[in-house]
Amino acid sequence: MTPIERTRASLLARLSGDADRATWLEFFDAYGPLVHGYARGRGLQPVDADDVVQEVLLSLMRAMPGFRYDPARGRFRGYLRTVAARAISARIRQNRPAAALQDVELADPALSTDDDDVWEDEWRLHHVRRAMRVVESEFGERDRLAFTRYAVNGDPPEQTARELGMSIDQVYQAKSRILRRLSTLIEARRRGED
Amino acid sequence: MERTDESRWHEDPDELLGIVRRVHAEGAGGPTPEIEGHAHLREIARGGQSVVYRATETESGEEVAVKVLAPGALGSETSELRFEREFHALRTLRHPGLVGGRTCGRTADGRRWLTMEFVDGPRLDEWAAARRADDRPPDAFREEALAMFSAIARAVRYAHQHGVLHRDLKPSNIRIDPLGAPRVLDFGIAKVDLPADDDTRLLTVSRQFLGTPGYAAPEQVAGRLDEIDARTDVHALGLLLYELLVGRPPYPVDAGLAATLTAIESAPPPRPSRADPGIDADLDAIVLCALQKDPADRYQSVDALLADLDRRRDGLPVQAHPAGAFYELRKWVGRNRLLFGLAAALVALLASFGVTAGVLLSRERATRAGKERLSDYLLGLLLSTDPFRSSDPARSVDALLAGAADRLKVELADDPIEQARLLNVVGIHHRTAARYPESEEALREALRLRRAEHDGDHEDVAESLTELGSLFLFVDRLAEAEPMLREALAMRRRLHGESDLRVAENLGRLGHLLVSRDERTESRALLEEALRIRLERLGEDDAATVASMHQLSQLHQRAGDLDEARALQERALRIRKERGMPAPSVAAGHGMLGRIAQARGDLETAERELRRARDLRAEALGPEHEDVAVAAGEHAFVLAARGETAAALAEAEEALRIVRRTLPATHPHVMTLRVDVAAYRARLGALDVAEEELRSAHAETVGGSGRLASALELLAVARLERGELEAAGELLRLALGQVRRLRDAPPERAAGILGSLGWIAGERGDPETARANLAEAVALLDGHEDDPAHADFLARLATHLRALGREEEARRAAASARASFEAAARERESARWSDADLRTRARTERLLRELEAAPGD
Incomplete structure (x- = not known):
């Protein structure tokens, strides 16, 4: 390779990957609870949070066609957050007309860190929610109940086993199988995302 | 990929x-729970720890509220027991x-649930908003609100007298029933929600406030759960009273959880x-007394609060006495120096400043102590806008400063020491806000005053030298920065010894300067020394220590020690x-990790x-801040x-617009973005525009720029x-000029x-030039025979x-080429050879055979 070719190769354009487009309905279903939770985490009431979900949807649609919905890319996640954060701030301002003290708009240096946590938190909840929905269709009711009572609620395994007519071992297995399945499901979704 | x-x-x-x-x-996606003995569940509220439904009690037919606790909300078995016990205690309350x-x-x-009477009526804040909106004189509403408040406080007092605290009083927990009487909900539940023996209780507390953070008491925010007692409810009542009277909570509740909690604290x-x-x-006095930060300064019981409200109603002197505003402010500034950085504190300061500065000046004009306090006060105020900051508070402080600083200059004309101190602060503030000329003026004047005042070594002089030197460092006037920073370092070493934190500060700044100059050996020694001092004096968890780690990591990154750089930066x-x-600060860490990844080729x-x-x-800083532009440039x-x-x-052009507003055209930040924008234009085909910009950048740079060369x-x-060989050659010669000016560009760079x-x-048919260029390239690659x-x-x-016609030399060159290909072949797998390289290799073999076949001389 000549030096020129060498230089060029390193500068060669890589076109952005091909995105699989999803319907907006899917978006709503998938990300509505996430945006809602984020808005609630930022201190909005449920009704206002619902509005924020609507507004986020609308502004994403307005951004079409320049915007490509591509859940498999981390950039979407950042974009979604930006749009959501904007809608939430707008809603907060709307709810609280500036009064004397609040005329002085100040950003807390810690605010964004905090906000990050809210967002990261909601993002995890979002993943678990989706994975749990899959698990609900994949596992039998007894396993799910055992998981809920023993793993989620922290009931003693003996009691759980007795009341559900299972062996203690089956209770343990229900927990580890469901947890493993959740982890796999989340990993699969995340892999495309980051 | 690392994770x-x-x-x-x-x-x-x-x-x-x-x-x-x-x-x-x-309960995402899950069905409404079945609650034994109850029907028609409809969700009416949802919190972090519970969901509340409205339901009908089957036996009595009455409407009730059912609260279903989150699994784990109670934590351990012990708290389950306590839940039962407290719940039954609660049932005995009749008020x-x-x-x-x-x-x-x-x-x-397995989820815990409990039921309560269902109150069909508005929340306290909804009620107040509706009553306030009625067309009535404000005094009438005030008295009505006070009556409502007293009724609430009496209910709380009754519970306290029976040994039950509420701990989560807030407007949404108070409903006004159809007869107009207040009903306090959720009594005692908050208490069982928070096991006191839980190590994660601070987290739990914060979590709990996620929905309505504004109504916690300072001791709750700080996680001092052992201090929670009746006075915690007194604080909450104070907040309720304030909000009833004024129409909104006393602390900003929309600035984010952290800001709100900090304000409360x-x-x-x-x-x-x-x-x-x-x-x-x-x-005023009654509300302030209820809202005191220290429970010991508050009303000691709800009863005492009610008694004072009664005294006020009856025109008797109240027990809560407002301390003088000046006294309060001083006490507060003293206590909260360390918290000054927080926005909520600043809000309060700004609000009180207009009045207070005047008061301070007139009362304390004559005394040095007063002036010092005032400078301290301003110092705290302004430093609170340093270093990592929103542009918003900076602007607010500017407005404040415009009036205050002028007045202070007049007031302090006879006192150069204080004046210098103030100017120093003003200079730092301007520097933070990227107003460099104003900053330079103030810092220079401060240094002049201080030098005139102190002969020889003095911390004030060292401080001024450090700050002015740092300004020059920020604006890339390294030649002016270096002597000042060196003088400051030497002076502080003499004044405070080798291991002083101020010495560490100077080591860090000087090290930073030397990093920018790529003087790695000395900068490494300085930065390691600074880190050592800070680790020793401050420990690992301090911002200054982290700053040292960051600088050292940057140095490693520049030196190509990427593993070391990454390890330190991740820490x-x-x-x-x-x-x-x-x-x-977190952003700076991510930025550095990004640069390290980039250097590794992990895009x-x-x-x-x-x-x-x-x-x-x-x-954090607003979209127009210089630092954001620089970060955007890197991302682009x-x-x-x-x-x-x-x-x-697009991203780089926007960034360039922003940095151009505050920085000179040859500043590295501006230069980098100019070059990048030109490079992107070139890639998109706008060659002439790009060339014009790159040529002017080339003419303006003093040192070499690797970026410009690229x-x-x-x-x-x-x-x-495009086949424009001559133009290409000219550009490559400019690039070569840049590379040659670089301090330590690898030889491959110029060779390429x-x-x-x-x-x-x-x-172009110029074998002589070609030969000269290639011979020089080969010479530069000496030692890289396997390349x-x-x-x-x-x-x-x-x-x-x-x-x-130089056949003998040609033969030697071809033989070396063959040897070099063989060395390269040993180093890399054949799969990684490009077609072009393989063709060149074949051509070399052919050439060599031809030369060997030709008769030698």
């Missing part, structure tokens, strides 16, 4: 289970102002009369996150980290490296693609450009030598 442990949360069963529990608690519990139980899947409670001048001084970032350090990680750095900065660069040139251009090379490639120049000369480029250059050199 941090944090990103593997879903593989940690405990972490995952924690989130599953929360999802479970929100018209209280909504007590009725029954409790467990759902089929440290902002002085504002007097209600500031928001509503109709409120009398006694009411620093972890501490930043764990300690909740400000977003721009995915680089893009992600740099984007995060940019977004964090934008959120990675986008371009990934081939997203148009996006890169851009010139890139433009040359684009010219070559020379090789290209040789190729161009060959194409295919080395072989390639030698092969071409041989061809040109032969064309020039």
Whole structure:
């Protein structure tokens, strides 16, 4: 390779990957609870949070066609957050007309860190929610109940086993199988995302 | 790709289970629970720890509220027991102002539930808003609100007298029933929600406030749960009273959880009369007394609060006495010096400043102590806007400063020491706000005053030297910065010894300067020394220590020790996150990790980290801040490296616009962005515009710029693609000039450009120039015989030598080329050879055979 070719190769354009487009309905279903939770985490009431979900949807649609919905890319996640954060701030301002003290708009240096946590938190909840929905269709009711009572609620395994007519071992297995399945499901979704 | 442990949360069963529990608690997708003995459940409210339904009690037919607790809300078995015990205690409370519990139980899947009487009426704040809106004189509403408040307080007092605290009083927990009487809900439940023996209680407390953070008491915010007692409810009542009177809570509740909690912990409670001048001084005093930060300063019981309200109503002097505003302020500034950085504190300060500065000046004019206090006060105020900061508070402080600083200059004309101190602060503030000329003026004047005042070594002089030197460092006037920083370092060493934190500060700044100059050995020694002092004096968890780690990591990154750089930076970032350090500081960590990833060629990680750095900065500093622009420029660069040139251009152009407003055209930040924008334009085909910009950048740079060299090379490639050989050659010569001015560019860099120049000369039929270029390129690659480029250059050199009739030299060059190809072949697998390299190799063999076949002389 000549030096020129060498230089060029390193500068060669890589076109952005091909995105699989999803319907907006899917978006709503998938990300509505996430945006809602984020808005609630930022201190909005449920009704206002619902509005924020609507507004986020609308502004994403307005951004079409320049915007490509591509859940498999981390950039979407950042974009979604930006749009959501904007809608939430707008809603907060709307709810609280500036009064004397609040005329002085100040950003807390810690605010964004905090906000990050809210967002990261909601993002995890979002993943678990989706994975749990899959698990609900994949596992039998007894396993799910055992998981809920023993793993989620922290009931003693003996009691759980007795009341559900299972062996203690089956209770343990229900927990580890469901947890493993959740982890796999989340990993699969995340892999495309980051 | 490397991942941090944090990103593997879903593989940690405990972490995952924690989130599953929360999802479970929100009942996402799940059906409404079955509650024994109840029908027609409709969800009416949802919180972090529970969901509340309205339901009908089957037996009585009465409407009740059913609260279903989240699994895990009670924590351990012990708290389960306590829940039962407290619930039954609650049932014994009988007061018209209280909504007590009725029954409790467990759902089929094991969640705890309890039921309460259902109150059909507005929340307290809704009621107040409606009553206030009625067309009535404000005084009438005030008295009605006070009557309502007293009724609430009496209900709380009754519960206290029976040993039950509420701990979560807030407007949504108080309903006004159809008869107009207040009913307090959720009594005692908050208490069982928070097991006192739980180590994560601070977290639990914060979590709990996620929905309505504004109504906690300072001791709750600080996690001092052992201090929670009746006076905690007194504080909450104070907040309710303030909000009833004024129409909104005393602390900003929309500035984010952290700001709100900080305000609760440290902002002085504002007097209600500031928001509503109709409120009398006694009411002010009563509210302020209830809102004192220290429980010991509050009313000691709800009864005492009620008694004072009665005294005020009856025109008797109240027990709560407003301390003098000046006294309060001083006390508060003294206590909260360390918390000054927090916005909520600043809000309160700004609000009180207009009045207070005047008061201070007139009362304390004559005394040195007073002036010192005032400077301290301003110092705290202004330093609170340093270093990582939003542009918003900076602007607010500016407005404040414009008036205050002028007045103080007059007041302090006879006192150069104080004046210098103030000017120093003003200078630092201007520097933070990127107003460099104003900053320089103030800092220079401060230094002049201080030098005149102190002969020889003095901390004031050292401080001024440090700050002015740092200013020059920031604006890249390194020649002026260096002597000042060196003098300051030497002076502080003499004054304070080798291991002083101020010495560490100077070591850090000087080290930073030397890093910018690529003087690595000395800067490494300085930075390691600074880190050592800080680790020793401050420990690992301090922002200054982290700053030292960051600088050292930057040095390693520049030196190419990427593993070391990354390890140190990851450590620093972890501490930043764990300690909740400000977003721009976290951003700096992500930025550095991005640059390190970029240096490793991991563009995915680089893009992600740099984007995060940019977004964090934008959120904390506002989109127009210089630091955001610089971060955006770096992100754009990675986008371009990934081939997203148009996006890169847009982002870099915007960034350039921002940095140009505050920085000179030759500042490295501006220069980098100018070059990048030109390079992206070139990639998009606007060669002439790009060339013009790059040529002027080339003319203006003093030192060499690797970035500029790359851009010139890139433009040359684009010219070559259009067959413009001569123009390409010219650009490559400029690039070579830049590379040669670089302090320690690797020799391959210049060799590559020379090789290209040789190729161009060959194409243009100029074998002599081609030979000279290639010979120089080969010489530069001495010791890199296994580099295919080395072989390639030698092969071409041989061809040109032969064309020039220098057959013996040509033979030697071709033989070296063969040896070099063989060395390269040993180093790399054949799969990694390019077609072009393979062709060149074959051509070399052919050439060599021809030369060997020819008769020697």
